[in-house]
Amino acid sequence: MTAVRQIDPPEHLHAGELTFLAAADDGRRPPGWHLTPRAVVTFVCGSGGLPVPGPGGSRVIDAKFVGERALVERCVVTLAGERGLLLVGEPGTAKSMLSELLAAAICGTSALAVQGTAGTSEDQLRYGWNYALLLAKGPSAESLVPSPILTAMTTGAVARVEEITRCLPEVQDALVSIMSERRITVPELAGQDGAVGYAVPGFCLIATANLRDRGVSEMSAALKRRFNFEVVPPIADFDAEVALVTRQATAAVERGGATFAVDEDVLAILVTAFRDLRTGRSAEGWEVERPSSVMSTAEAVAVAASIGLAAAYLPGPDPLSLLPGQLLGVARKDDPADAARLLAYWDGALRRRAEAGSRSWRQLWEHRDVLRD
Amino acid sequence: MTDPRAVVEELAGDDRVQLIGVRHHSPVLAVAVPALLDAFAPETVLVELPAEMQPWVRWLADPGTTAPVALAADAHVFYPFADFSPELAALRWAQRNGVPVICCDLPLTDPDWESGREDPSGPSLGAVVRTALTGRDDDDLWDRLIEAGAPGSTPEGVRRAALAAGWALRHNTAVGPLDLRREAWMRGHITRTPGRVAVVVGAFHAPALLSGPLPEEASSPGPAPVISLVPYTFGLLDARSGYPAGIRDPRWQQAVHDCGADPARIRSAVGAFAVEVTRELRAQGHPAGPAEAAEVTRLAADLAGMRTLPAPGRGELVEALQTVLAQGSPAGVGRGVAQAMETVLIGRQRGRLPAGAPVTGLRPAVERELARLKLPGPGRPAERIRLDPLRSPTDRVRDLTIRRLTACGIPYATPGTAGPAVGGESLTSTWRVEWTPGIDAALALVGLHGVTLAHAAEGMLTTRRHRETRAGGPTPEQSLTGLEAAASCAATTLTHARLTDLRRSVCHTGTVTQLVTALHLLTRLGKGHFPSLAPAALGTAVAEARADLHAAAVAAVAGTAGSTRVEDARALYDLVRAADEAGLLLRLSHTIRALTRDGSPLIRGAAAAVGVLTGYEEPSAFGHRLASWVTLPGTAATDRLRGALSVAGALLQSGDEILTPLLTTIDNLPDDDFVRRLPALRGGFDALTPADRDRLLTTVTARHGPLDEHLPTDAATLATWLSADRAGLAALTALALPPTSESPHPAPAELSFSAPSSSALPSTITAEQRWRLLLGRESDQLPARQRRLATALDELYGAGHGEGAWTAGGGGGQEAAYPQVRDWLDELQALFGADVRDEVLARAAEHGRLDAVLAADPERVRPSIDLLHAVLSLAGGLPEARLARLRPLVARLTAELTAQLARRIRPALTGLGTSRPTLRPTGRLDLAATVRRNLHTVRADAAGRPQLVPERPVFRTPGRRSVDWQVILLVDVSGSMEQSTIWAALTASIVAGVPALRTHFVTFSTEVIDLTDRVTDPLSLLLEIRVGGGTHIAAALRYARQIALVPSRTLVITISDFEEGFPLGGLLTATRALTDDGITLLGCASLDDRGAPRYSTGTAAQLAAAGMPVAALSPTELARWIGDQIR
Structure with a gap:
């Protein structure tokens, strides 16, 4: 009996589906893979509501990643070719989730991950030592502390490096030799067992990078050449995004023990505003000035959740009246000029919608005084 | 079913x-x-x-x-x-x-x-x-x-x-x-x-x-x-x-056809295409080789396999190319990949007709058209024609035909002298039309684009647009020209496309002037001034573009914050009015408030006035603010007044609320204060036209009652009274006795002591005289001493421009001008003091009075950046002989200012080159230190060998990278000599003195000039700079990329207003290329002590997204930033 977790890893959460899919498709699979490539795509994108026939009866697979199927197909094919996959995109576009899902589906674990930060050092990507043991006994396989990547290599699993661009460039370059030579040499163990850690078939690497904080600019050209790049776009479909925001905000509020009682209308407005500001173009095709702050789906979920919490714990006026202030809070993060851009949004798209006679937009327009300074 | x-x-x-x-x-x-x-x-x-x-x-x-x-x-x-x-x-x-x-x-x-x-x-x-x-x-x-x-x-x-x-x-x-x-x-x-x-x-x-x-x-x-x-x-x-009935990537389709649609051959064709694209990319300078080509082929084939296709299709090829090569950056390598794909997949194949096929197409069509319109065709003599397209339907068709021919680049018609006017709009057009032999050749070329004139013209314009897009454009300028051409050729679809371009380019990156031009063009479109294009054909597109432009105008307003140009103040008013009509109130009021708070003095003044005009501010509040400016020091007052009055000169006559506080303040100034401020204030009122000044003077006079020019008694007696009166008052003041509120003698009108304040000395310059002096009008009616003041200032300001300027000559022209400039300067010093003289001198330099600057004694001038700026602005157009005379002055100013600046900057740059130790575990174990530190834990193990139990491992810090940095300053000299340029030169010369840094100083307009060899000597640096030309930031960035030695230790600082005159795509690509190399970039919208820049906000935002943050910095902040990057 495992203890209750805040977030369950996908290989655990979807264990049933994974076993089912592994049994259902007996096609050819790349060495070391638990599922066929096509089954991996089905696992990530769902079966589109159609039941997949399998040994224990057929079963509908839920979509876990909302986005283009072709993108997932490219990712899977890249990994099947044992090439590195780099997922780039704006923050909050579910890059990490996609990498976890892929890892869980391909090798049954998403735990072999390194989180990139400015403090990430080379031994987190290659290997470290149990220093006490090292000094006491000298270098031996026993005192070696393998990194998740070395573990993945020797077991033929998928290793993940989150936010790779936040590592210092010289640290990132430790990956170059790993990805081209597919082995890690441990010079300290020369002449002993395990002096060279070889990658067994099935080892591959998924990295994610955020286009906003540093871009991929600090990656060396050598490293870039060893990755296939996939840009994960924000969710393109409006309804899918509203559904996602509703689902996740509800879950967040309910974890707190309250009930989520925010109108669908309010959420639709919230998502519309986020999409307009994110894309720089309103749903009607009007030009909107983009704030430099991130207006991702994840932020929309956070705003929806805090409106939900406010409505649950501090029931008061119309939840719509909280929206301008919340938006201002999101937009103001990076650049003070973003507040002015938000005003321009109110002046432009929002005012036109209010004038066109939509009731909720008119209400939102009436709450504009919140934005004045 | x-x-x-x-x-x-x-x-x-x-x-x-x-x-x-x-x-x-x-x-x-x-x-x-x-x-x-x-x-x-x-x-x-x-x-x-x-x-x-x-x-x-x-x-x-x-x-x-x-x-x-x-x-x-x-x-x-x-x-x-x-x-x-x-x-x-x-x-x-x-x-x-x-x-x-x-x-x-x-x-x-x-x-x-x-x-x-x-x-x-x-x-x-x-x-x-x-x-x-x-x-x-x-x-x-x-x-x-x-x-x-x-x-x-x-x-x-x-x-x-x-x-x-x-x-x-x-x-x-x-x-x-x-x-x-x-x-x-x-x-x-x-x-x-x-x-x-x-x-x-x-x-x-x-x-x-x-x-x-x-x-x-x-x-x-x-x-x-x-x-x-x-x-x-x-x-x-x-x-x-943009041509009908086309297909994506014809060369790919041709290849599939040539393969006979055989899967195996298609697969090998995919490989060939992948190789070609990588070769093309390599030619562009991006790393891509056979390994990538192999991966593209593999990925495309595997994708096809996963999708159960017999062979990769175009979709799989495109996906594979982008995944493997584009590296997730649409602006950097991605652009290169897109270009390479276009070159390779579209191809250049041209068709040919067999011998003997009848000649058809454009040429016969054009001849028929000309004959129908009774315009001269082949073999007919040249004609001059005048067309009235808005009235006569025939003329409209003729006009359209001529414009289409012009759009095709066919040299048939030349506009006459009274033809399409450059700035204004003329409703008729005159042309000289002739069929020359060159036209045959031109038509043969154009014939590719269509078989009728309308078709060909639209095709030519579409191709031009396509070319601009491929080059990363269209730039705002190109989309404005393109829109006008499309509209005059009545190409409706293309006009729509151009309107989209306009919204994209002008709204995002246009300068204030371009925004105004675009709004004007849209007005013409909306009103049907393009004879062949009915406004209805465009539907709501014009209105939508207009709305976008208005929004962009509001966004651009913030960019004028640092301007010191009166034209910008006026443009501010135009923009604000346009945006105000469009109802964009929230952001506008926010921006205007911000401008009155943070703008340059001139813009603050203008913004305050605009605030009143558009109703954001109470007139009375504005009145008080206006009055408060009078007591500000020198140029601060001048610029604010200039800004406010250039926008809203007429406001002053409009109401008591605005005028009263100003009048009271001026009246209450003590004489010597008034005289000291007079030059500055006069400069502010210089923005008013003579006619406005006269009206203002009338208003003032009316408030103070009729002006009594006659003394109550003879002058000598009056003088005695006056001196006695003053002596008495002085005695009272000396004894600290307050004078009674009521004057014992009723004061004569001319000398009314209207000042109630007890501390102020009674004034001897009446309100009317003060206003005459301030406005520079009716100076012949002033007493002799004041006439000297007026004349000294008239020498600089003249009588004003604009409405009523012709009256100026008659009124104040009796005085002889100063025979020598030196006399004038002496007079200024005698009248106003040395400080004011320098101020006036700086302004004289701004007005182009070179003689005044040359006459100034370098040793006596107080160094200020304003003066240096003014002098250098003059120096640009000087021959070497006269420049030599200016050199001592510039030398002294530069030396003094550099010394001052160095005192401020040096602290930010000291200590470079020493590394700071860090204690975090870096993974590099310092074995010796660890053993030393943990010796006390040595124990004997079971076998009796000593064993160390390391409690505290010690690590080595990674090697510092603080040596030998390169600082490249790219300075925009396209517009005029800006203060930022001067600060940049001074800062560069100081930074160049730091041993750990190699400083490059590069100026650019459309050409890039490296002045690095002079960087240690600010004087020669400043005198070497030649201003003028367009702005091509991308070229400068490319040059910086060439001279950067170690990218990760290179700082590139661009000082510009970011009004790029070339396609934005190129600029973004150049920026990306630098960031991709790992070079640290910074854009300075202004480099001066005011911190209020004037720049194109749209371009700056896009640059920031591409990796070059843009900010307004002072030289000290810049030095601190350099220091932070390097440590």
Whole structure:
């Protein structure tokens, strides 16, 4: 009996589906893979509501990643070719989730991950030592502390490096030799067992990078050449995004023990505003000035959740009246000029919608005084 | 529901009629068609071409014809043919086998064509059905089902699949009346034609051809169209070129056709394309090699495998290329990949007609058109004509024809002197028109783009737009010109496209001037000033573009914050008024408030006035603010007044609320204060026109009562009274006795002591005289001493410009001007003091008074950046001989200012080169230190060997990188000598003194000049700078990339207003290239002590997104930033 977790890893959460899919498709699979490539795509994108026939009866697979199927197909094919996959995109576009899902589906674990930060050092990507043991006994396989990547290599699993661009460039370059030579040499163990850690078939690497904080600019050209790049776009479909925001905000509020009682209308407005500001173009095709702050789906979920919490714990006026202030809070993060851009949004798209006679937009327009300074 | 299988069986299984449903471009069908026809051996082949094209069939199928070629009937119907067009394959087969061909489509003379002209090819397949089949957005059902799925299938299988796709498509759609009639017509032909027939027809129409009603005869045929057969190119055939009936990536389609749609050969073609794209990329300077090409091929093939396709299609190839090569950066390598793909996949193939084919196309069409309009054609003498297009319909057509010829680049008409005016708008136009021999050659070239003049003009303009887009544009300037050209050629579609460009480019990156121009152009469009383009044709596009421009105007207002130019103050008013009309109130009021708070003095003044004019601020509040400016020091007061008055001079006469506080303040100033401030204030009121000044003076006089010029008694007595009075007051003040509130003697009018304040000395300059001095009017009515003041200032300011300037000469012209400039300077010093003299001197330099600057004694001048700025602005246009005389002054100013600045900057740069230790565990164990630190833990283990238990491991810090940094300053010198430029030069010379840094100083306009060899000497640096030219930041960035040695230790600082005159795409690519190298970038919108920049906010925002943050910095902040980066 495992203890209750805040977030369950996908290989655990979807264990049933994974076993089912592994049994259902007996096609050819790349060495070391638990599922066929096509089954991996089905696992990530769902079966589109159609039941997949399998040994224990057929079963509908839920979509876990909302986005283009072709993108997932490219990712899977890249990994099947044992090439590195780099997922780039704006923050909050579910890059990490996609990498976890892929890892869980391909090798049954998403735990072999390194989180990139400015403090990430080379031994987190290659290997470290149990220093006490090292000094006491000298270098031996026993005192070696393998990194998740070395573990993945020797077991033929998928290793993940989150936010790779936040590592210092010289640290990132430790990956170059790993990805081209597919082995890690441990010079300290020369002449002993395990002096060279070889990658067994099935080892591959998924990295994610955020286009906003540093871009991929600090990656060396050598490293870039060893990755296939996939840009994960924000969710393109409006309804899918509203559904996602509703689902996740509800879950967040309910974890707190309250009930989520925010109108669908309010959420639709919230998502519309986020999409307009994110894309720089309103749903009607009007030009909107983009704030430099991130207006991702994840932020929309956070705003929806805090409106939900406010409505649950501090029931008061119309939840719509909280929206301008919340938006201002999101937009103001990076650049003070973003507040002015938000005003321009109110002046432009929002005012036109209010004038066109939509009731909720008119209400939102009436709450504009919140934005004045 | 009908079973699709049964339907297809019925359609495909007819014994007499072989239906071949095609798409106009389809390599797999083009391959299959000859085999199908061979198998069926029809006696007649019917193709879906209008009956009028029948005579051209033999030329199309002629072995001497090289595809691509196009058949066109006027401008409306356009049939491009390539080797991969199934129709052409059928025609060629028929020619080879001697089988007759019938063009079975509805004749173009039929009036029904008029009804459904928009889309001659039926609804697009992709627009109708989207299935769960994966594919890219630009792939449609046909691409997925037929093109990608067919390779390797039998010809009959392909035919059946195509028929099924056509049926599926039709199944869900309402078919238009034109399509129904065309199908009926084709059915008629099929029924009439005896024997076995093969019908090559659009897949959409195929299901309707076997059964249905037969056509009734056409009621009244329209005029017969002129058919032309013209050579074509792959560039125009590509769907993105804007030409109708095109297809994506013709060269790929050609390759599939050439492979005979054999899966294995297609796979190897994919490899060849991948290699070509990587080679192209390498040629552009991006790293890409065989390894990448192999991966592209592998990925494309595996994707196809996963999608159960026999061979990779265009979609898979494009996906693989982008995934492997584009590296997720649309602005950097991504652009290069897109360009390489365009070059490789579109191709350059050109068509050719066989010898002997009749000459058709543009030239005869133009001759006919000219003859119809009675304009001189070939062999006729030149004529001068005047056109009135808004009144006469004939003139309108003539005007249109001439403009279209001009748009095609055909040298037929030259505008006359009274022709299209440059700035204003003239409603008639005059031209000199002549048919010159060069026109024949030009028409032959242009003929590629269309067979009628309208078509060709639109084609030429579209191609130009396409070219601009490929170059990363269009720039705001290009989209403005393009919009005007498109509108005057009445190219509606293109005008729409150009409006979109305008919204994209001008709104995002346009300068204030361009925004105003764009608004003006839109007004002309909206009012129908383009004679041939009815405003209604554009629908709401103009209004929408206008709304966007207004929003952009509001956004651009913030960018004027740092301006010191009166024109910007006026533009501010224009922009604000436009935006105000559009109702963009929230942000506008926010921005205006911010400007009154943070702008440069001039803009603060202007913003305050604009605030009143647009109703954001109370007039009384503005009045108090205006009055408070009077007591500000020197230039601060001048600039604020100048700003406010240049926008709203008339405000002052409007109401008491505004004027009263100002009057009171001026009246209450003690004499010496007033005189000291006089030059500064006079400079502020200089913004008013003479007529405005007169009106203001009248208002002031009216408030103070009539002016009594007559003394109550003779002057000598009055003087005695006055001195006695003053002595008494002085005595009282000395004894600290307050003077009684009521003066013992009623003061004479001229000398009224209106000042109630006890501390102020009574004034001897009356309110009227003060205003005469401030406004520089009626100075002949002033007493002698004050006339000296007035004259000294008139020397600098003159009498003003604008309305009423002609009155100036008569009023104050009696005084002799100063014979020597030195006299004037001495007089200024005597009257106002040394400080004010320098201030006036700086302003004199701004006004171009070089003589005054040359006369100034370098040793006596107080160094200020304003003065140096003014002097250097003058120096730009000087010959060396006169420059030599200026040099001492500049030298002294520079030396003093550099010394001052160095004192402030040095602290920020000290200590560079020493590394700071860090204690975090870095993974590099310092073994010796660890052992030393942990010696106390040594224990003996079981075997008696000493064993160390390290509690505290010590690590080595990674090597510091603080040595030998490169600082590259790129300074924009395109506009005028800006203060930022001077600060940049001074800062550079100081930074160059730091040993750990190598400092480069590069100026750029359209050309880049490296002044690094002079960087240690600010004087020669400043005198070397030559201002003027356009702005090409991208060129400067590219140069910086060349001279950067170690990218990770290079700082590139760009000082510019970011009003880039070249395509923004290039700039962003250059920026990306630098950031991709790992170079640290910084953009300075201004480098001075005020921190209020004037710059293009749109461009700056895009640059920031590309990795160059843009900020307004002071030199000290810049030095601190450099220090922070390096430590």
